[in-house]
Amino acid sequence: MTGEVGKRALRRHWYERFPRALPVGIFLLTSAVTLVSVAAIESTETKRRVTQLSQTAKVLASALERRADTHEAYLRSGAAVFSTQQAVSGSLFQTYLSQLRLDSDYRGAEGIGWAMRVDREDIPQVQRDIRAHGPSNFTIHPLPTDDQVYAVPVTYLQPETERNRGVLGYNMYSNSVRRMAMAEAVRFSRPTATGKLVLAQDRSGSHRPGFVIYMPVFRIGSDGAKRLSGFVYSPFVAETFLHSALQLENSENVGIRLYDRSIGPANLLAQTPLADPSGVTVTEPLAIANRPWVLQVESSRPSTLSSMSLLTMLFGMLVASLLLVLARLVTRQAAEDRQALTWLEEQASIRNSLTRELNHRVKNTLANVLSILSLTRRRATDLDSFASSLEGRIRALSATHDLLTQSDWGSTPIGAVVRAELAPYAQDSERALDISGPAVELAPNDALSLGLAIHELATNAAKYGALSVPTGQVAVTWHLITQDLARIEWAERGGPPVSQGARKRGFGTELIEKIVAHELRNPVELKFEPEGVRCALILPVRMPVDFALRSRPQSKG
DSSP states (O other): OHHHHHHHHHSOOHHHHSTTHHHHHHHHHHHHHHHHHHHHHHHHHHHHHHHHHHHHHHHHHHHHHHHHHHHHHHHHHHHHHHTTSSSOOHHHHHHHHHHHTOOTTGGGSSOEEEEEOEEGGGHHHHHHHHHHHSOTTOOOBSOOOTTOSEEOBEEEEESOOHHHHTTTTBBGGGSHHHHHHHHHHHHHTSOEEOOSEEOTTOOSSOOOEEEEEEEEEEEEOTTSOEEEEEEEEEEEEHHHHHHHHHTTSOOTTEEEEEEESSOSGGGEEEEEOOSSEEEEEEEEEEEETTEEEEEEEEEEOOSSOOHHHHHHHHHHHHHHHHHHHHHHHHHHHHHHHHHHHHHHHHHHHHHHHHHHHHHHHHHHHHHHHHHHHHHHHHHOSSHHHHHHHHHHHHHHHHHHHHHHHHTTTSOEEHHHHHHHHHHHHHTOTTSEEEEEOOOOEEOHHHHHHHHHHHHHHHHHHHHTSGGGSTTOEEEEEEEESSSSEEEEEEEEESSSOOOTTGGGSOOTHHIIIIIIHHHHTSOOEEEEETTEEEEEEEEEOOOGGGGOSSOOOOOOO
16 A cells, blocks of 8 residues: 555656646746737737828828819819900910919929910911910921811910920820810810829920829800810829828828829829838828829838837736746756655665676776786796786776776777877887777777786887887777777887797786787787787777766756
C-alpha cells in the first residue's frame, strides 16, 4: 500500500513534464485577449476615421461644386449680356469682364472666352473682319469637315497671356469631346462641362488633364426664331481647379483623386499626393456643370495605435507578464521538488556505478604497475637504475591519467596522449618532432597502454636513438585502417646507426611487446633498422559515449 502511494506521489503531472507549457499558455491566452481588445478598439477607430473621411469628402465636394457654380454664374451673366447684342465686339467683351471684377488668377480657371458660331460659307469674311479690328494673323483652324455646317473658333480669351493668345482661331467644334459638350449645352440651355481632355493652350507637352465649361448664347431673330450665336466658355486645368477649391477647406493628411464620371485610371482628372496612404477611401459623387464627377478621398496611415489601444496593450502585456512569472515560479518549484525526490535515487545509482568503475580501473592500473615493476627489476643492474626506470614509467602512467581525469575517464584523443609523453622533448628547438594524424578517440585502458609505449620509445630515442643527437628526427603519425581500428607509427631517422644488438641495451622491448600488445589486443611491430627504430601499433577506436563515466545532468527547469 505504501509503495503504491509512493508511486502515485512520484507520478509526474503534465505541467511537470512540460514546465513551460502552463506559463506560456497563460501568457498567450492573456496576450490574445489583449490583442482582440486592441483589434476591437482599432476597428472602432477605423470606423470613426471613415466617418470623418466621409464628412471631409462631402465638404470637399461641396467646395468644388461651389467653385464651379461661381464660374457658371459668370458664364450665365455673359450669355445674358451677349444675347441682346447683334455682335460681340472686343470692346463689349472687355466691358463685360471689367464688370465681373475677377481676380488675377480667375479662381482656378485659365480665363473666360467668347467663341462665335461661324457658318462654313462665312469663314473667309469673318477672318477678314477680325483681322481688321484684332489680331492680323487670325485664322480659323482646323476648318469644318463636310458633315459640319459651322465652326466655333476661339474669338476672344482673357486674360491676354501668351498662352491664351496662341489658341485664338482654334475651331473647338472640330474636337469630338468639345462638340458633345456644346451639343448638351445647346440642348439644355445651361452651362455644360466637357469630359477629360488636354487644353489647346497646353503646347508644352505636359498633357495635364483639363476640361471646358460652355454656356450657349442664343439670339432671337426678326422671325422670332432662336438661333445659336456662340458660346461663353471657361477652360480649366483640372489640377489647378482642384487646388483652388481646396484652399477653401482644410484638406491636410488626406489624399484626393478627382475622376470624370467613374473611377478608373483613364478618367483621372487630378489628384493630390499622400506620403503614407492607408488604403481607407470613401467616394462622393458630385456634379460640375451638368456633368457627373466622382471625388475619392483617402486617409493617411496613422503613425501609431490610438491612445486607448496603447493603454489597453500596455496593461494587457503587464498582466500577461505577471501571470507568466507567477506560473513559471509555480512550475519551477514543482520541478525542483520533483528533482529533490529523484536526486537521492540517482545518487545511489551513481555511487554504485562509480564504485564498480573505480574497482575496475584500480585493478587494471595495479596490474600494469606490477608488470612494469617486474620487467624493470629484471633489467635493472643496480638500485639507482631500477628507481630511475621505474619512476619514468610511473610518470608516464601519471601523465596519461591526468588526460583521462580531464575527460572524466571518457575517451581520449591519440594526439593528446602522444603530445603529453613527448612534451619534455618538444621544448628543445634542436630536436625535430613531427606529430600528425586525424582526430581519433581511445578508450581509457588503451590510452594508458599507448602512453606507456610512447614513453618507452621516447626514453630509448633520448638515450640511444634520434633524440640523442641534434640532427635526429622523430615522426609519430596515425591513420584509420577501418572504422574501428587505427594504426600509429613511430619512425626515427638522423640518429646514431642502430646495431643488431640493440635489444640487449635494456630498452623496454618486453614492456612494449608483452604488456602493451596484451592490453591493446593486437601485436606490436618493433623493428631496429639501421637508420632508426620503427614501431607500429594497432589500437581499437571507441566512441566517446561508450566510456563516459556518467552523463552530465540535464536541466529540468
